Each structure stands twice: as structure tokens, then as C-alpha cells.
Amino acid sequence: MTRQQAIKEGRKRWGAKASLRVRDKISSPEMRATASAATAALRARKEAIDAEVKARLAATDWYVALQTERRQIVATLQGTEWGGCYYKFSVGETLGIGTHIYGQGDTWEEAFRKADDYAERERERYATRSAATNNDA
Numbered sequence: 001m002t003r004q005q006a007i008k009e010g011r012k013r014w015g016a017k018a019s020l021r022v023r024d025k026i027s028s029p030e031m032r033a034t035a036s037a038a039t040a041a042l043r044a045r046k047e048a049i050d051a052e053v054k055a056r057l058a059a060t061d062w063y064v065a066l067q068t069e070r071r072q073i074v075a076t077l078q079g080t081e082w083g084g085c086y087y088k089f090s091v092g093e094t095l096g097i098g099t100h101i102y103g104q105g106d107t108w109e110e111a112f113r114k115a116d117d118y119a120e121r122e123r124e125r126y127a128t129r130s131a132a133t134n135n136d137a
Contacts, residue, residue, distance in 0.1 A: 001108035006091070009112060014093040019101075021090040029106070035080050042077045046070060091115050 001009070003022075010018035027035070049070045056062040087104035089111040094100075103115030 001112075003108075006089070006108040006112075009108075010091050013115070014102075017094045019090075019092045019094045019099045023086055023088050023090070025086055026088045026106070027086045032085065035085070038080050039077065042073055042080065046073050046077065049073070087111070 003020075006020055007018070010020050049066050053063060053066050053070070056066070085104075088106055089108050090101050090104045091108075091111045092099050092101040092103070092115070102118045103111040103113065105111035105114055
């Protein structure tokens with residue numbers, strides 16, 4: 001897909017507010033996989049620490065040590081999550097002062113495919129929410 005085709009496709013989907021971006025700084029699929037694995041491990045450890053903190057709040061020395069470790073993990077986690085998510089192509093919609101990214105990828109096709117996946121998940125989510133609301137009434 002060329003840039004012009006991507007612009008046309010974006011405008012067809014999201015109108016004049018369509019937003020497409022090509023990045024110079026991108027991460028490789030390997031970097032994203034590594035970042036994803038590191039993120040999962042860090043999240044699991046963070047959740048384990050949170051549970052232990054609740055269980056040991058009475059013991060101040062444990063609380064201080066765990067909070068210190070947790071702060072370090074959160075700081076690392078924030079850098080890891082964002083460091084591994086740079087794709088060359090992004091598609092979405094400009095909404096007010098920001099842009100909502102619906103799909104990203106290493107090609108325009110991948111970015112639009114992910115936007116389609118996102119739209120499908122949103123349709124399912126709203127259908128489930130709507131069904132639950134109708135059952136409650």
C-alpha cells in the first residue's frame with residue numbers, strides 16, 4: 001500500500017480527522033517481543049509485590065523495602081513498555097487535542113489490519129455491554 005492509498009483508506013474510515021504517521025524511530029519485531037516479555041514479567045512481579053505489601057502492612061520495614069523495589073520496577077516498566085512499541089506506520093483519528101491510534105504496524109497493511117481488529121473488539125465489547133444492560137432491565 002502506498003502513502004496515498006493509506007491516506008485514502010484512512011479518510012474513508014475516519015473522515016477528515018484521519019491521522020496517519022510514519023516514524024523514523026522504530027523498533028524491530030525482536031525488540032517488541034523482548035519488551036513484551038519483559039513487560040509481562042515485570043507486571044507479574046509488580047502484582048506479587050502489591051499482594052505482599054497488603055499482607056505485610058503491619059511490618060513497616062517490609063513495607064518500606066517492598067515499596068522501594070516496586071518504585072524501581074514501575075520506573076523500569078514505564079521505560080520498557082514505551083521503548084518496545086515504536087512502529088513505523090500508525091493509523092487513527094484526530095480527536096480534539098490528541099490522536100487516537102487504532103492500529104500500528106511495520107507496513108500500512110498491518111496497521112489497517114490491526115485497526116480492523118480493534119474495531120471488531122470494540123463492537124464485541126459494546127455488544128456485550130448492551131446485552132448486559134438489556135438483561136438488567
